[in-house]
Amino acid sequence: MLRALSFLAIVAGLGLAAGACRAQVEGKDLKAAYIFNFAMFTTWPDAAGKGPLFVCASPDNPLWSALSALNGKPINGRPWTVTELAHPKAAHCDIAVLARSMERPALLSAGVLVVRDGAGGKAAITLVEDDEHIRFDIDTQEAAKSGLRFSSHLLRLARNVL
Template structure:
């Protein structure tokens, strides 16, 4: 039943990705779709956002996939994607993806974040354990995610009940 609910949750995003993809691009597009839905199903503290910035560190191909998805998806507020090489630009992000390229430096990224209301998505179990709010990991049956609700609350973010129900683990 869980995969069926997940398919319905992601259907609006996946339909925007209907164009044919090269081998290997499917997984990037699926990750981008998950990340996009994570943002949609998260509530930030007031005041309302005037723009939304997706930041990606350590995974340039994923940033490109997110940019393509943003072009295909209508939205209310202006949306931007940034590729970050250094954590100093993190304060302008609402969502930060920590990719494989920064795994050795996770502590520094988290220190710069402090308590800012940034939805941090890590692409490994290690990044999830080190403080990411969402761990998006590849498992034998596909992508799965884990949610650290305690960390989300500490940052002033509210994760939707839909997401919490679909997560592989909530702590």
């Protein structure tokens, strides 16, 4: 009997710990993790596959600190490197993370994965908050314009694929 009660107490404790762990990952960090994973399942044009993976965002973007916290982590052998959209290296962005209402900068060239945090403009991937969950939509036509392809695994996870 004592063993059964101890076991139930441990299971209940694990359930509470799991709930606490979920609560610790807030929206900004979770969105940055999504973007990191998008990069793992994206194929860029051949010329873009060497050197750092430049992730460009504005420092006023609410995701800036969460994206920057991933600096140095490898994506398919390329170190994740966050830089400002206004920085000269932005012309060489691999990923541009735009806030909901931000216009796509004209200086972004082909081969850039545009991820938008919230509906409000064109992007290959749009993060959306749906029923208190973070989901994403993929626009394969926007991706194709930039010469990008997504893994079928990523496409299956999307809320909508256009």
